[in-house]
């Protein structure tokens with residue numbers, strides 16, 4: 426392998442304000458010109474029944490597609506990730522980045538495009554602007570966050586028409602991410618009680634509880650999530666030896682479009698066609714299985730699928746399907762590869778923030794590459810010092826896409842061909858790892874910056890000194906043992 430070139434370095438990022446998007450590789454050219462031929466090719470690549478469609482036999486129904494993985498031979502399970510990794514990943518995305526203005530396939534400068542989330546892993550998607558700026562998210566004490574009940578268990582606060590009253594509407598896009606949002610709210614509220622019990626003055630309760638929850642969440646990102654998706658070695662290497670490609674300093678942090686428009690969307694490949702939301706939520710006491718999205722759910726008061734935006738007694742999450750509580754109930758994720766669950770080729774319009782087609786998520790991802798004039802996967806890989814891949818299946822478009830591949834597709838292929846879909850490949854892992862760790866290092870309030878060097882999680886954990894998602898869910902009292910009480 427060649428030594429690393431330093432293509433992403435330079436002042437271009439430093440000039441990017443934190444409320445705008447930036448670039449990690451400002452000197453690399455777009456992978457293709459935005460014209461009718463490139464739009465047609467990307468639309469074809471991302472169509473239902475096309476290259477990326479896992480062709481899940483949806484007629485088998487949501488139960489068999491999770492219990493009989495051999496029914497979807499192209500959509501392989503990842504035995505090393507549990508199903509919740511996907512939704513924690515989605516939750517993290519919604520904490521860092523939200524583009525509400527750019528248009529699909531219309532070239533747009535990132536530097537003039539607002540990012541409506543803070544480019545930090547600071548839970549602004551839960552806390553909004555805080556109790557003063559976002560009072561509708563809080564109890565009248567302005568310390569605890571509002572939470573309601575769906576009839577059996579917790580539900581997000583909602584207006585009469587079902588709209589969740591939360592800082593980021595996307596955290597009610599499906600039941601599982603809505604459940605994570607509710608768990609974070611409950612974790613905060615319990616932290617408030619805990620600190621009050623320790624004698625923390627009322628005027629410091631909100632700030633201290635937010636810090637306690639946020640630091641534990643950030644610890645999980647560094648010690649559980651990043652090692653799973655980027656690998657333990659890459660995560661440790663960036664922490665120990667520094668970032669080489671994501672370097673916005675001396676300016677503030679901003680989200681690069683290589684990450685927002687392509688690399689971090691690798692998570693779409695981990696989504697399963699169906700899940701078991703809970704073990705006995707149905708009115709007859711059976712488990713509630715559903716497709717993540719099913720057109721049959723459109724307009725239903727208590728939809729058959731797992732879309733968000735509705736309240737009903739059975740619409741809550743039992744977390745043992747998603748994270749490993751050691752009871753044998755956990756289900757795996759899908760691999761990080763060029764095979765995307767079929768349900769994602771026909772999203773409900775309600776799952777798309779702008780509310781307009783195309784409803785194929787892969788098409789949206791690929792057309793967003795033209796919006797941002799993203800460099801090819803090969804250019805970024807070679808800039809990082811890796812040998813690049815040629816993806817012959819793209820040659821028939823006659824546009825050179827086999828050598829100049831859209832970054833999202835390239836990174837999925839890399840994960841599949843180099844990491845067997847278990848973990849991101851070298852380019853994807855470095856890109857994701859550097860942005861995540863960079864955001865934490867650039868945030869003066871993160872645990873990496875603000876906590877004492879020897880800080881360790883202080884909330885109760887199964888294994889003292891470590892703190893995992895299962896511990897966070899226990900703290901929020903939404904874990905299986907708490908549900909059983």
Ligand code: HEM
Pocket residue numbers: 511512514515518522523524525598599684685686689690691692693695696717772776777778786789790793
């Ligand atoms: C059921 C699960 C998911 C659904 C339905 C979903 C859906 C969507 C949709 C509709 C968009 C907007 C696409 C566009 O117009 O460009 C989007 C953007 C995005 N998604 Fe997902 N997503 C899911 C899970 C994930 C996961 C697991 C990750 C990462 C681990 C992820 C990362 C992203 C990123 C980075 C963006 C760009 C966000 C922005 O700045 O606006 N998504 N997703």
